[in-house]
Amino acid sequence: MHELVTLPIKPGAPQGDMMGEKVIVCEVGPRDGLQMAKTRMATATKTRWIAALAASGLPEIEVGSFVPVRVIPQMADTAEITRRAVLLPNVTIVALAPNLKGAQAAYENGAHRVSVPVSVSEGHSRANLNRSPAEQIAEVARIVTWVRAQPRRMEIEGACSTSFGCSFDGRIPVANVVRVAAGLAEAGVDMIGLADTVGYAHPALIREIVRAVRAEIGPKLDGLHLHDTMGLGIANALAGLEEGVRNFDAALAGLGGCPFAPGASGNIATEDLVFMLESMGFSTGIDLDKLIATREILAHGLPAETLHGQIARAGIPKTFKAAA
Numbered sequence: 001m002h003e004l005v006t007l008p009i010k011p012g013a014p015q016g017d018m019m020g021e022k023v024i025v026c027e028v029g030p031r032d033g034l035q036m037a038k039t040r041m042a043t044a045t046k047t048r049w050i051a052a053l054a055a056s057g058l059p060e061i062e063v064g065s066f067v068p069v070r071v072i073p074q075m076a077d078t079a080e081i082t083r084r085a086v087l088l089p090n091v092t093i094v095a096l097a098p099n100l101k102g103a104q105a106a107y108e109n110g111a112h113r114v115s116v117p118v119s120v121s122e123g124h125s126r127a128n129l130n131r132s133p134a135e136q137i138a139e140v141a142r143i144v145t146w147v148r149a150q151p152r153r154m155e156i157e158g159a160c161s162t163s164f165g166c167s168f169d170g171r172i173p174v175a176n177v178v179r180v181a182a183g184l185a186e187a188g189v190d191m192i193g194l195a196d197t198v199g200y201a202h203p204a205l206i207r208e209i210v211r212a213v214r215a216e217i218g219p220k221l222d223g224l225h226l227h228d229t230m231g232l233g234i235a236n237a238l239a240g241l242e243e244g245v246r247n248f249d250a251a252l253a254g255l256g257g258c259p260f261a262p263g264a265s266g267n268i269a270t271e272d273l274v275f276m277l278e279s280m281g282f283s284t285g286i287d288l289d290k291l292i293a294t295r296e297i298l299a300h301g302l303p304a305e306t307l308h309g310q311i312a313r314a315g316i317p318k319t320f321k322a323a324a
């Protein structure tokens with residue numbers, strides 16, 4: 001049974017009085033969104049899309065993953081995409097890498113941050129990385145050692161996959177999530193995110209796990225990566241927000257999908273998340289009109305994909321007012 005607690009969004013402040021408080025939204029569409037797509041987006045289109053996303057004010061974009069082409073053909077152009085993306089102004093460019101070789105490629109191509117996934121569940125870890133969680137934490141430690149020895153600074157994020165449930169192992173004991181997060185903190189990463197990789201989380205579970213992990217590693221717990229498989233993505237984001245999380249991954253048009261839930265929508269839709277945040281008075285720095293307009297490039301680049309997202313479908317209401 002989860003403890004039911006209602007917290008003000010910011011302790012001491014009445015809800016709705018968040019004017020100007022910043023929330024960072026990281027667009028993961030070019031990485032998480034595209035890896036499940038049926039067709040490949042042309043490199044030129046991807047470059048144009050990332051530039052348009054950055055121009056809408058997104059402060060962080062995850063542009064691809066450095067994995068073997070045979071594993072994810074969509075990511076074959078990640079090196080070129082990264083090299084171009086880091087030339088864009090005012091945006092942190094993130095690349096995913098599952099191992100040292102990938103992290104080295106991320107560094108060599110100029111990524112500002114590398115995100116390294118570590119599955120909390122044994123089953124997902126074996127299926128996805130062919131390693132146990134402990135072995136993957138050891139790989140992260142090797143990455144940290146290598147990156148810290150380089151002349152340029154690159155941030156390292158540890159991403160705890162399947163923190164809220166797994167399609168192989170089912171429920172994940174909270175202690176296991178805490179153990180992996182603590183292992184990553186020990187390995188020396190700059191920041192740690194919790195990912196609901198398959199989208200099984202619910203708001204009470206978000207609260208429970210965020211609290212438990214924060215009690216162990218403090219402010220190194222940085223962000224949430226949420227999927228909308230069960231339609232609870234935005235509710236889960238709100239629960240995280242209420243727990244003080246100020247950094248969220250999202251994908252334009254809710255792109256993504258989960259290989260273990262055919263037909264399900266993917267990541268939480270960036271447009272919908274930005275709409276909620278700005279409506280509540282949180283400042284994202286993102287121009288919602290410009291963000292929604294980038295769906296055009298996405299639709300053109302991936303004509304076979306279904307675009308999700310409530311705000312784009314309904315239109316921005318007259319009542320909407322962006323935060324200061």
Ligand code: ZN
Nearest residue numbers: 032197225227
């Ligand atoms: Zn994901």
